[in-house]
Amino acid sequence: MRSDEPTRLANIIASLFRDQSTETEQIVVDERSTVDLIAGADAQDDCAVFRLSGEHELVVGSDYVRGTKFRLYEMGHLSEYNLGYYLVAANLSDIAAMGAHPIGLLSVVRYPSDMSDESFESIMQGIKDACTRFRCPNIGGDIGSAERLILSASALGTCRRGTALFRSGAKLGDLVCITAPTGLAGAAMDYLRAKKPSPTVDNLHLDTMLDSWRYPSARVDEGIALAASRRVTSCQDTSDGLKATIECIASASGVGITVFEDSVPVPASVAAVARHLGLDPFVFVFGDSVDFELTFTAPPDAVDQLRKQMALHVIGEVTDSGEVLLRRSDGSHASLPGEAWRHAPEEVGR
Amino acid sequence: MRSDEPTRLANIIASLFRDQSTETEQIVVDERSTVDLIAGADAQDDCAVFRLSGEHELVVGSDYVRGTKFRLYEMGHLSEYNLGYYLVAANLSDIAAMGAHPIGLLSVVRYPSDMSDESFESIMQGIKDACTRFRCPNIGGDIGSAERLILSASALGTCRRGTALFRSGAKLGDLVCITAPTGLAGAAMDYLRAKKPSPTVDNLHLDTMLDSWRYPSARVDEGIALAASRRVTSCQDTSDGLKATIECIASASGVGITVFEDSVPVPASVAAVARHLGLDPFVFVFGDSVDFELTFTAPPDAVDQLRKQMALHVIGEVTDSGEVLLRRSDGSHASLPGEAWRHAPEEVGR
Numbered sequence: 197m198r199s200d201e202p203t204r205l206a207n208i209i210a211s212l213f214r215d216q217s218t219e220t221e222q223i224v225v226d227e228r229s230t231v232d233l234i235a236g237a238d239a240q241d242d243c244a245v246f247r248l249s250g251e252h253e254l255v256v257g258s259d260y261v262r263g264t265k266f267r268l269y270e271m272g273h274l275s276e277y278n279l280g281y282y283l284v285a286a287n288l289s290d291i292a293a294m295g296a297h298p299i300g301l302l303s304v305v306r307y308p309s310d311m312s313d314e315s316f317e318s319i320m321q322g323i324k325d326a327c328t329r330f331r332c333p334n335i336g337g338d339i340g341s342a343e344r345l346i347l348s349a350s351a352l353g354t355c356r357r358g359t360a361l362f363r364s365g366a367k368l369g370d371l372v373c374i375t376a377p378t379g380l381a382g383a384a385m386d387y388l389r390a391k392k393p394s395p396t397v398d399n400l401h402l403d404t405m406l407d408s409w410r411y412p413s414a415r416v417d418e419g420i421a422l423a424a425s426r427r428v429t430s431c432q433d434t435s436d437g438l439k440a441t442i443e444c445i446a447s448a449s450g451v452g453i454t455v456f457e458d459s460v461p462v463p464a465s466v467a468a469v470a471r472h473l474g475l476d477p478f479v480f481v482f483g484d485s486v487d488f489e490l491t492f493t494a495p496p497d498a499v500d501q502l503r504k505q506m507a508l509h510v511i512g513e514v515t516d517s518g519e520v521l522l523r524r525s526d527g528s529h530a531s532l533p534g535e536a537w538r539h540a541p542e543e544v545g546r
Numbered sequence: 547m548r549s550d551e552p553t554r555l556a557n558i559i560a561s562l563f564r565d566q567s568t569e570t571e572q573i574v575v576d577e578r579s580t581v582d583l584i585a586g587a588d589a590q591d592d593c594a595v596f597r598l599s600g601e602h603e604l605v606v607g608s609d610y611v612r613g614t615k616f617r618l619y620e621m622g623h624l625s626e627y628n629l630g631y632y633l634v635a636a637n638l639s640d641i642a643a644m645g646a647h648p649i650g651l652l653s654v655v656r657y658p659s660d661m662s663d664e665s666f667e668s669i670m671q672g673i674k675d676a677c678t679r680f681r682c683p684n685i686g687g688d689i690g691s692a693e694r695l696i697l698s699a700s701a702l703g704t705c706r707r708g709t710a711l712f713r714s715g716a717k718l719g720d721l722v723c724i725t726a727p728t729g730l731a732g733a734a735m736d737y738l739r740a741k742k743p744s745p746t747v748d749n750l751h752l753d754t755m756l757d758s759w760r761y762p763s764a765r766v767d768e769g770i771a772l773a774a775s776r777r778v779t780s781c782q783d784t785s786d787g788l789k790a791t792i793e794c795i796a797s798a799s800g801v802g803i804t805v806f807e808d809s810v811p812v813p814a815s816v817a818a819v820a821r822h823l824g825l826d827p828f829v830f831v832f833g834d835s836v837d838f839e840l841t842f843t844a845p846p847d848a849v850d851q852l853r854k855q856m857a858l859h860v861i862g863e864v865t866d867s868g869e870v871l872l873r874r875s876d877g878s879h880a881s882l883p884g885e886a887w888r889h890a891p892e893e894v895g896r
Contacts, residue, residue, distance in 0.1 A: 221683055223649050226774070229601055231649050231704055236685045244650060244685035248704070250600020251579055258652040258700055260688045299573050299581050300594060302608040304654075304698050333571055335586045335594035338610045338698070348654050348688070350608055350700035354581055354598070424576070 235362065242290035242433060243353075245360045252354040255296035259286045260348040268409055271388060276315045278410045279347060280305075280322025286435065287351040288330050288414035289488040293433040295361035295423025296353025298332035298416060303349045306342035319347075330416050359423040361431035361492070366449035370429055370493040372512035373502075375418050377461035378438045379477065380408040382485025383469040394472045401465035408487060415490045421505045422490070427498030434489045439482040439534040441491045442512075443520050449493075452517035455532060457524045460511050482534030585712065592640035592783060593703075595710045602704040605646035609636045610698040618759055621738060626665045628760045629697060630655075630672025636785065637701035638680050638764035639838040643783040645711035645773025646703025648682035648766060653699045656692035669697075680766050709773040711781035711842070716799035720779055720843040722862035723852075725768050727811035728788045729827065730758040732835025733819040744822045751815035758837060765840045771855045772840070777848030784839045789832040789884040791841045792862070793870050799843075802867035805882060807874045810861050832884030 221233040234253075235245040243257030263269065263279045274282075284301060291298050303323055307316060327334045337349070366372075384405035387397060415433070422428040430449055434441045446453045462477045470477035493514055494502065502508060512523075521529045571583040582597040593607030613619065613629045624632075634651060641648050653673055657666060677684045687699070716722075734755035737747060765783070772778040780799055784791045796803045812827045820827035843864055844852065852858060862873075871879045 223647075223683065226647070226706065226770075229706070231602070233650065233683055233685060236650070236683055244652070246649060246702075248598055248600055248602050248604070250598055250602070252581070252598050252600070254598070254604065254702075256606075256650065256652060256685070256700070256702060258654050258687045258698075260654045260656055260690070260692075260696065260698070262692070265693070297573075297576070299596060300583065300586075300606065302594070302606060302700055304608050304610045306610055333573065333583055333586055335583060335606070337608045340610070342610075342612070343615070346610065346696055346698075348608075348610070348696075348698045350606070350652055352596075352604075352606060356576065356579070420576075 277322040284326035291353035292419030300335035364448035379480035431492040452515040455512035627672040634676030641703035642769030650685035714798035729830035802865040805862035
């Protein structure tokens with residue numbers, strides 16, 4: 197069960213469903229067969245995981261996207277096509293984070309009766325094109341009217357039995373990696389909301405940053421490779437921001453994590469925006485930037501193998517300190533910069 | 547792919563996804579395994595169906611519910627608890643219609659920031675209680691804020707390989723059955739909207755009718771039994787109204803269906819409301835009443851067997867006429883009464 201409101205998650209949701217979704221729940225389908233729910237609402241992973249009979253595990257999750265309430269949509273930087281595309285990427289990112297191969301996307305598209313056929317078709321084309329890009333069949337859903345555009349979806353994936361990735365397996369000595377630099381989505385947001393244009397940023401960086409909203413990448417191939425390696429000990433996508441992701445993996449795994457300041461990649465666009473706005477670029481890199489990169493942990497020798505299959509950046513290590521820390525260039529330690537969670541999600545445009 | 551807007555479904559959605567979701571699509575998960583999508587967006591069944599390796603087929607579908615836009619909610623007849631309950635029943639009804647055993651529900655609950663903890667907890671309790679009633683684990687979803695309450699869900703189910711029920715298998719000579727009388731939901735709606743109270747209806751019938759909105763039954767056990775019989779040739783739930791359901795089964799199966807006027811059950815509450823409002827009760831029984839009964843077809847000897855396992859009503863037969871007809875008591879034929887589809891769903895409160 198995911199929520200952007202941690203208080204209600206802890207106080208109401210978790211207590212309501214604690215008894216209903218225990219660690220492994222066996223569902224008796226008939227007298228000859230059962231299905232095991234090995235990660236349900238309690239687990240707070242990106243998706244739920246079922247173990248079916250046969251060789252596959254089934255991974256399934258749902259994501260609602262704010263769509264027309266995205267600030268960048270309201271400001272005219274995103275089209276209806278982009279919203280459809282985003283819906284798919286956000287949902288498939290959760291499947292990727294579990295290491296599963298996408299097998300289907302169910303989309304809920306409800307729209308106001310005065311929406312033009314062109315706008316409606318544009319949304320559906322965005323959904324279709326993103327499904328094609330990430331090789332995920334669109335398997336249906338629920339399309340119809342509402343007072344305003346509502347976009348939600350569920351994605352399904354499968355992986356080989358025993359290979360699904362969770363947040364809760366990081367071990368002392370593992371390295372902490374990300375699939376690509378983070379911060380572009382947040383930098384785009386803050387730059388455009390500041391309404392303080394820079395010709396350099398506009399000419400060299402704006403499209404790159406906006407593409408993280410227009411055509412976000414779900415790291416499907418990377419997730420599949422991480423699961424197939426059978427050496428990755430934890431994984432989560434960075435859709436809540438890198439700091440939140442690292443804290444969540446540490447907490448779920450009962451370990452500490454130290455991030456090396458000098459190893460954290462800062463995209464040139466993020467650096468340019470930070471410079472222009474007079475901010476520390478780590479505010480974007482670690483903060484509430486909705487990027488869909490994967491953060492994962494694995495032993496050093498496994499990371500060496502994975503390098504041959506995908507781009508990755510080692511940014512830290514798992515420790516027994518019990519704390520999430522930033523190790524500075526001078527060897528001193530500090531807490532991680534950035535906001536860990538969207539306490540008021542309206543404010544950040546999701 | 548389901549839609550309450552048939553024109554856009556036909557013109558835009560169907561054409562966009564025609565090439566993407568063919569009759570059976572094989573998804574290569576890795577070099578050693580594949581998953582078959584045997585009913586996708588094109589099939590227009592209640593759910594999509596996957597054939598995984600092993601003994602199970604996976605059934606999955608999504609339903610958005612109007613929730614606070616239900617007329618009966620706006621009129622004060624439904625609580626937040628009822629909306630949560632309804633969300634689950636509507637989604638599990640689709641699973642039931644495919645003959646699958648529910649294995650998980652993913653719920654999307656987005657709510658305005660000024661919603662009280664009590665209201666929020668009430669929604670979640672309704673979701674939980676309905677999941678418990680229908681023995682379906684709640685496996686997570688997406689909970690967070692929005693400008694108004696948004697309720698959507700996806701349900702998953704499994705059935706034994708080769709037993710999933712579709713709309714498209716009705717055969718000449720089959721009987722047409724329903725699991726229980728229909729029309730209660732529509733009669734409740736029209737009675738309360740007419741604002742012309744009757745003491746008889748209020749005292750004897752109103753609670754029964756309102757319960758079809760407050761605590762709707764998903765016919766999960768019946769769906770499982772229908773699939774297990776391996777004799778049922780088609781099945782669909784009546785959530786679009788009985789007329790629409792019969793027309794859809796006939797069309798998908800390429801057959802005609804004749805409904806016997808004298809065999810169609812009319813609930814006492816529906817008869818009372820119709821009498822009070824001066825309407826033909828069949829307007830509710832066949833019309834746009836959102837009941838969650840199952841309509842199915844099977845050969846006569848199979849229906850005799852199924853009677854021993856569940857309540858059912860034989861209401862007609864499959865013909866080779868190519869038409870959907872009502873056979874009156876006097877032997878004459880007419881078209882089915884009722885509205886076949888919600889062309890303006892706002893008007894009917896879904």
